[in-house]
């Protein structure tokens with residue numbers, strides 16, 4: 062698995078809402094080999110503080126050598142990143158981790174909540190490409206607390222050519238409620254592959270639903286990370302029996318049923 | 325110190341740790357470089373002076389629950405809890421690859437008792453590729469682990485002697501900074517037979533989340549590393565250099581060749597790069613390149629001229 066510590070150039074910065082930002086980077090090496098569900102570690106400062114790189118899912122990658130990340134400002138690292146300018150150089154390390162497994166013969170249901178939507182656009186595009194655009198039975202459900210978290214991305218998903226539904230907790234956009242409410246109300250074929258990324262309680266609920274319905278479910282999870290590549294052992298997550306997996310190496314994508322959810 | 329003149333090109337970066345000859349003074353710090361293979365596509369492993377692998381115990385250890393790490397100002401706290409595969413699996417699964425590297429491999433070990441240190445050492449003795457042993461008597465994360473040895477000169481000396489008696493390769497003892505008198509600890513392990521001391525391990529620290537009113541680490545306390553600890557580490561290397569005759573390996577916040585050379589001035593024969601590997605996987609190789617450039621630019625006969633070359637007389641005319 063090739064990995065690069067690449068000097069990338071910012072080619073576009075989109076402020077999608079007051080806290081959510083999307084950045085496009087010229088990163089030909091990473092773009093040439095990354096897969097949906099993989100992530101990159103980005104250095105937000107050239108100095109000693111903030112010291113560690115920050116992990117971000119690859120939101121999109123294309124044949125012209127660009128990748129995108131989509132993130133929310135939650136602290137110092139993301140605050141700095143939100144203020145980068147076009148033509149600035151940023152050190153990006155990746156692609157890292159194990160991405161989603163795709164079986165183009167299965168109907169799919171992709172579910173994203175909040176910032177968990179980030180890795181799913183790349184996934185949806187890849188599924189559509191592999192299925193040669195025959196995505197009739199497929200479904201995307203995007204949810205968030207408010208309109209800000211969902212609306213700016215919905216068109217990008219619709220353009221992929223997969224039916225896309227939206228929900229918000231407060232009803233400011235799409236259906237009022239949780240993505241799991243929509244999930245329970247739609248008819249899914251029994252061999253559907255579910256993909257989910259979002260807040261832990263959302264993924265836990267989706268895992269419960271999929272277990273009950275006998276559906277396959279892959280999730281992308283987060284953890285604190287120092288290195289992103291297996292060197293620090295800081296990104297562990299319990300799987301029961303006192304055993305751990307490491308999110309950066311064994312994940313970030315896992316079979317939902319293999320993880321422990323009542324954390 | 326016999327350094328035979330070789331007709332290789334480039335500046336002379338060779339140093340010696342006991343009977344161990346290193347092509348240059350730069351190693352990777354235990355626990356920050358995995359088992360080296362993780363870095364094989366990201367840098368040229370063969371440029372390193374030595375590789376030091378993650379701490380190995382007699383039996384596998386699962387480590388601490390999450391969260392195990394948190395970033396702090398110019399550094400990070402970790403409480404990994406010495407997760408490792410245990411000495412048997414290490415020898416079977418990790419050593420063959422490491423033995424294939426054209427670089428000395430130093431195995432970092434930890435134990436809960438003198439007997440355990442002795443057992444691990446005996447298992448490693450004679451294993452192809454093991455060029456040295458670094459004894460961690462200083463890890464702050466496990467109750468039965470280093471602390472008792474790392475803070476007690478007599479115990480530290482006893483562990484050193486037990487390890488030394490059980491192997492034929494050079495023994496480096498890694499000192500804890502969480503003591504009142506590091507010079508005293510260094511002298512004790514020197515008397516115990518250590519071929520070298522390395523310092524510092526992490527400084528015990530803590531981070532609290534005001535919002536949740538809880539510690540950031542599941543283990544409550546953890547070890548501080550990174551640029552934040554460099555001044556403490558430099559001071560300790562300087563003190564130890566005045567206390568012992570055996571070679572010193574400087575560790576703590578080293579990111580660049582400049583950092584490394586400062587440690588050499590303070591008295592270190594070699595250095596280890598730790599946390600910097602997480603930020604820049606090529607950090608250790610870049611430190612080698614930077615030292616090489618410095619030796620050339622300053623027209624030194626060898627990098628060894630830097631060891632302990634700190635000047636203490638006041639700087640005039642400036």
Ligand SMILES: Cc1cc2nc3c(=O)[nH]c(=O)nc-3n(C[C@H](O)[C@H](O)[C@H](O)COP(=O)(O)OP(=O)(O)OC[C@H]3O[C@@H](n4cnc5c(N)ncnc54)[C@H](O)[C@@H]3O)c2cc1C
Nearest residue numbers: 115116117118131132133135136137138139179283284313
């Ligand atoms: C594999 C992986 C992929 C990720 N992908 C994305 C992505 O595509 N888009 C995105 O916006 N974020 C993503 N994240 C989370 C992102 O890494 C963090 O939001 C970021 O590191 C925060 O950095 P900071 O310096 O701004 O915050 P810090 O200053 O480090 O923290 C500020 C505050 O934010 C909280 N915080 C830190 N990390 C997280 C987190 N992971 N989730 C929620 N709160 C957090 C802290 O507890 C603290 O209160 C991903 C994380 C992982 C592990």
Ligand SMILES: Cc1cc2nc3c(=O)[nH]c(=O)nc-3n(C[C@H](O)[C@H](O)[C@H](O)COP(=O)(O)O)c2cc1C
Nearest residue numbers: 353354355379402460524525549550576577598599
């Ligand atoms: C995540 C992490 C794990 C570590 N694990 C070990 C270990 O297993 N054994 C050991 O002797 N030191 C361990 N250390 C300490 C480092 O080897 C080094 O002494 C310390 O981090 C200071 O150097 P630095 O500031 O360059 O990181 C660890 C440090 C970190 C950050």
Ligand code: FES
Nearest residue numbers: 289291294296309
């Ligand atoms: S983040 Fe360092 S091992 Fe996973």
